Amino acid sequence: MRVISGKCKGRPLKAVPGQTTRPTTDKVKESIFNIIGPYFNGGQGLDLYAGSGGLGIEALSRGIDKLIFVDQNPKAIEIIQLNLKACRFEDQAEVYRNDARRALKAVAKREIKFDVIFLDPPYAKQRLEEEITFIIENELLMNEGMIVTEHDASLTLQHSIATVSCDRQEIYGDTGITIYKFK
Incomplete structure (x- = not known):
């Protein structure tokens, strides 16, 4: 696993040990950013x-100014911090150990709007449509922003959720990518 492009191109990233996380493969990550x-x-x-922070670190390497990383696994938080340090992105990142629902509520209170939101939940525990609805209802996405979801290829998400619609959908083996933007 490595940074594909940008300031930290080629820098190796550590993965979270064990089977609790499923890192996005370099091939899928490169496709997402293309x-x-x-x-x-x-x-x-x-x-x-x-997880290991691979998607967010790739976004930082490719020019995003600031990124908030959230995971509820303490080992994942440790690995994210190590990967951020290796890429010298500590000053551009906030890292929180929290579950997704509470993290979204906390971010909504801060009234932050995002240009890109990555949602790559454990396939068995995904609540993508519910989370996207919360994001839109709480105005967490910039007008030109996008929500990038990674999910099991067999999962069919609605074409439209709240006021965003599917801009693009791709399948890579057992991984599905669906990108939502405002209509």
């Missing part, structure tokens, strides 16, 4: 099920 970017001109991001 679709959504490939680079950013500043902005803020949220990596809600951060």
Whole structure:
């Protein structure tokens, strides 16, 4: 696992040990960023099920100014912090150990709006449509922002959720990617 492009191109990233997280493969990560970017001109991001932090760190490497990482696994938090330090992104990141629902409520209270939100929950515990609805109802997404979901390829998400709709959907083996933007 490595940073694909940008300031930290080629930098290896540590993975969370054990079977509790499923890191996004380099192939899928590269495809996601080719679709959504490939680079950013500043902005803020949220990596809600951060795992090792690979998606968020890739966004930082490609030009996002600030990124909030959230995961409820203490080992994942430790690995995210190590990966941020290795890439020298500590000053551009906030890392929180929390579950997704509470994290979204906390972010909503801060009235932050994001340019990109990554949702890559454990496949068996996904509540993507509920979380996307919360994001939209609480105005957490910039007008030109996007929500990038990673899910089991067999999962079919609604084309429209609240006021966002599917902009693009791709399948890579057993991994599905669905990107939502405002209609």
